[in-house]
Amino acid sequence: MQFTPPLARLIEHFQKLPGIGPKSAQRMAFHVLKMSTQDVGEFAFALVDCKEKVRNCSQCYHLSASDPCEICTNDRRDRSTICVVADAKDVIALERTREYRGLYHVLTGLISPLEGKGPDDLTIRDLLLRVQKLGVKEVILAINPTIEGDATVLYVQGILKSLPVSITRIAFGLPVGADLEYADDITLSRSLAGRREV
């Protein structure tokens, strides 16, 4: 049996979301029908409002409704340090630690020929300009140690090497509280490779 057109359309839209299969999309659509008209209105408004207002910050490319973003305009942040990440989600993760007080730079991805992403599709040029303009002293690369992450790190290093800036990369290893016995082999061997003197 066919869904009536408005319902079919809604299911179709839910199904375009990542990780949503036909079954879940149906369940979500039926749930929408059960919601109050006001809730549905607010939901629809939130979708459009978010799409209209949230942009990449023109300086650091983090996602924000204001441009420049809250981090770039915060006077108390240290302008001599930039932490480079692949994705806006990584900024959120690092901010949660409350450790870091410098600025960020979101590359909007990693170099990956397989995914059609070259250096020119990322914000590496803008990083170079920012480092020069702000007189940044330290660039911290907070980039996953995948093969694409490593290639991106090498590339960024190459681009920045003529500037008087120190470049570091954050260490990867065992999660805090992890039991050595249950750590997966790969994580363990990486932690061993990245060990430091104590």
Next chain:
Amino acid sequence: MLLKNLKLHNFRNYNEQDIEFKPGLNIILGENAQGKSNLLEAIEYISTGKSYRATHDTELISRSKNQASIAVQYFIDWDNRSNLQNISIDFKTTPVEGKTKSLKLEKKVKINGATYSTTRNLKGSLCVVSFKSEDLNLARGGPKYRRDWIDNLLSSIDLGYRETSNRYAKCITQRNRLLKNIAEKGGRYNLSDSDKEQLRVWSRQAASLGAKVTKERLKLLDQMRPLIESYQEKISGKNEPITVRYFQTSTEEDPESPQNIDQQDDQLGPNWNETSESELESRLMSLYKSRFNEELARKQTLSGPHRDDIVFCLNDLPAKNYGSQGQTRTLVLSLKIAELDLVSDHLHEPPILLLDDVLAELDLNRQNFLMQEVANRKDMQTVITTTHIDAFQKNWLNGASFYEVSGGFIKEKISC
């Protein structure tokens, strides 16, 4: 290591099967195509996380079924049989939405209760060395047989190697795509600065990982060479020096022909075993450079461990081209026993030896040698498949356990 029990469900031609294995020799009898090899394939799959003969893992599931499983119980220590280990793999296929003929395969791997969705954590648990008729290709077949052999062996005794070679493979896939992109944009005279820089980055990474992989292979070969030599002397009674040559790639999948073997400039020199990692890395970088046009034309990385070859020589002549059939069999047999030694060293006790119908490939002298080596390793469990029991000399059968396979059923035979 001691395999105690194997359970199969919808695996190949087995419907429901439960087998208890015994210490020492386990002899599996059966006509061809009854399921002898499938049994060893299942054990090896638990060990390596892949099948040596299925092109796709969906082939492992019985026809018209959509799920299958393999489960084993084993002891790590031969002496201490208190700590029973459990590994199981469930295979399940589901149709792909919108595509009538494709199936999606899901695997659920359980190692002592911990569940994983990939087989990458399997390696290093159950340790087997297997010897089957396909292994004769190690001497006579194309380079891929030798690369797969050395990669599998190193992966099973060196965790770091497994990780490095996986990363290397990913890196080569990326570099190949980049070469393709560049070729399609108009080749080397149309390279933008960022293309050039990107190529440098992927080449450097490929060379660095490639050198690590190669160095580990060279170390292993260096360690193995004297072992192979001594076993080969034991079999043939002749002291023929074995040398190893390591080729860093050629244009063709099958590079060495007898005429030009000494002229190839991509061969590591006589001190190949002393080549350092940084030397290997710069060799790779210069190979990339000198063959760049060819790489662009073929849109792939033509140099590196994924294209390398190992040539075993007897009296300095490549066994592959000059060896008699007897000599190549002796070489492969020596190689396999040397492999057994290395894995035993790593484990501090013998792995499980799987012999798939291999006696049929060997003459009496070599059969005797192999069975003597098996008998010498008192703490080793061996599973042998064969079509004929009369191939076995009486004295080898002492204390052996027998099983009979027929049409996907296996049962223990009390007497023979």
